[in-house]
Amino acid sequence: MSSEVERIAEMAQAGEKMIERLRRQAFLPESRKALAVRYGIAEAASLLGCSTNRIRMAEEDGRLPPPLPTENGRRPGYSIEALLNMREVLGASPARAPLDVPAIIAVQNFKGGVGKSTVTTHLAHYFAVQGYRVLVVDCDSQATTTTLFGFNPHFNIRREQTLYPYLSIDPTEHDLFYAVQKTPWPNVDLIPSNLELFDVEYELAAAGADGGSVLATRFRKLKAGLADLASNYDIVLLDPPPALGTISLAVMQAANALLVPLAATTPDFCSTVQFLSMMEQVAAQLTQAGIEVHYDFVRLICSKFDSNDPSHAMVRQIMEQTFGPALLPVAILESAEISHAALRMMTVYELHQPIGTAKTHKRCKTNLNETMAQIEALVRRSWGVASPASAEEVINGP
Template sequence: MEATDDSVNSQVTQIHHLAAAGEKMVERLRKKAFLPDRRKALNVRLGIAEVARLLGCSTNRIRMAEEDGRLPRPEDGSRRAGYTIEALLNMRTVLNASKHRHSSEAPAIIAVQNFKGGVGKSTVTVHLAHYLAIQGYRILVVDCDSQATTTTLFGCNPHFDVTRDQTLYPYLSVASTEDDLNYAVQKTPWPNVDLIPSCLELFDVEYELAATNATGQGILRDRFRKLRDGLQKTAHDHYDIILLDPPPALGMVSLSVMQAATSLLVPLAATTPDFCSTVQFLSMMDQIIEAMAMAGIKPAYDFIRLICSRYDNTDPSQSMVIRVMEETFGPSLLPVPIFDSAEISHAALRMMSVFELEAPIGAPKTHKRAKQNLDESLSQVEALIRHSWARPASIEEAIAHVG
């Protein structure tokens, strides 16, 4: 029995109702998470022992700096409340423990890319941004995906809070109205993490660049280079690392991201479908890079690494897939995977990362294990970045220290 026009139209209308209902629920969740003023705040505090570990110094050195006035005394007269991220960054400056890149070193521009959805691409991007921020780097996160999951995890509702003119669109559009990316940079609750947000209307760039492709490769080549040039210009004096979250599909924006990035981080889950999909992604990347080179567009990367982004080490089938991945990808697969932790899911429900939680949501042991795993896993990426800056001398030494 064939569907009538009226029944088809009613189903199309249902899509509109579902989308509207979903947007309202996202806003309700955001209000609940960020009461009373609906603005996300960073309330995390770090104990003196953790701060000393991050600074690579003794707790006594911090106490002495507070006693002699180089560092402010704790607000409440004691150290029980812990230190804010702002205080930690100030300590890095005062105690000469800054991790900023040298002026002679190029900013690291890392694309977290896989054409397979559901691999935790945005979750990895946000956790990596917050991990690197705690380490003291200046970070810019660029949401290049019109689905705007990363924007949402930063506490913005892309439907209500972000317009097309606040995204990459005015810069990448064929009828560009911006010469640099400074107009789109927004502050976040993290003092050393900024964001260029996204929203659904960013997808308009895909149509425009696709149409441009039909008019000549020279114009398209210039468009691909424009994102790279804009990011490098923006990062030159303000950022150490830029993290790009591209769309989970091959398109003009994804190609621009591939050209702009200096490194690629490929997340994948420990399942057979994800493994097979990632193999297809890598094959497609190989073909794309070859085609881009023939068109005079030649990406160059400091590193390309895969990271298992969702791993349940209690599942025998996933342990088997991990072994297959290790055999297939060798050292290109980072040795410490990110565990599929309930604490990450709990944090995501609140539009946060685990690093933003003031206290454990689930069991304290689960929270501690998740945070320790994220530190170990994401420090592997930090080691790769520093190796590209010629610091430290040995990447193997750094990863061995992590393990």
């Protein structure tokens, strides 16, 4: 028996080495993730909501630096840094007003395999492309989100860089600013995670056995720490563990919005119903303990949806009948482009060229933009900013 237990350790070590090997292959030559994606002038104008002529005029009069041409004289496209500068110069920043409350969105479901971390990371990069300031907080000791941002949780992240020094029973940090890491995206920061963050669960569970005061303090502490940090951002995305533990409860109370991903299968639907029931009970218990839980919006989003699978269509119809408008109307489609990007520890928004066919890439990115835009609209509505009306709505009315 002991030899089999030892084999578990051997497999874990071999797996960690392979993750590092994959990371080095993906991010050569510096073994650091870099952002190579570029945007043509037409796509840049669309993102900024202006004409290409306005960009060209700003380049001609010196307000904007034109992109340096390549060796063959072609325009190479604009980087994210260039787009952010354009937004400032042309007054096209979507940033919240100073008195608007930052959106702190928990992406939560207790069912594993629903794409929680994938949704979180793609949502972060979507908001980044749109020009928002984003903070991602990986609260899950499995650290999938941390990995997708190009860090190896085992080799690159120490416990002192996670939430642990702030949430532990004997904290060594009194705010969360110490944990913020830069990412390849100039307007996206990350608080990473690794396996050692799970020690918080043990410590708080043991302390909770002697009474709920310690737990209640930690719940309020995470909310307070995130509130201090959030003043520097427009959007904060929380990726909690897929289980009802102390960290998940703290996240649940710290967030002001909730996004629940679920796949279009019967087990996922049933599990999500159980998750919602547990959330209701826990929210009531927290309220009784004097711990406020308030969300500007709660929405479910169907992930990994295969439009060619009749069973997926049937389950999605059941979701629509059950959850009504709480289910976002546009689902995230299952796509090989998402899987291929994840193999490279990337999102679709980081790909500077398609991995599969150009048609597949375009269909996938268009779908992701539509699904993520639904969440952006909810955030802006909470700030009192309405989404622009479509031409059809202007003509026919909403």
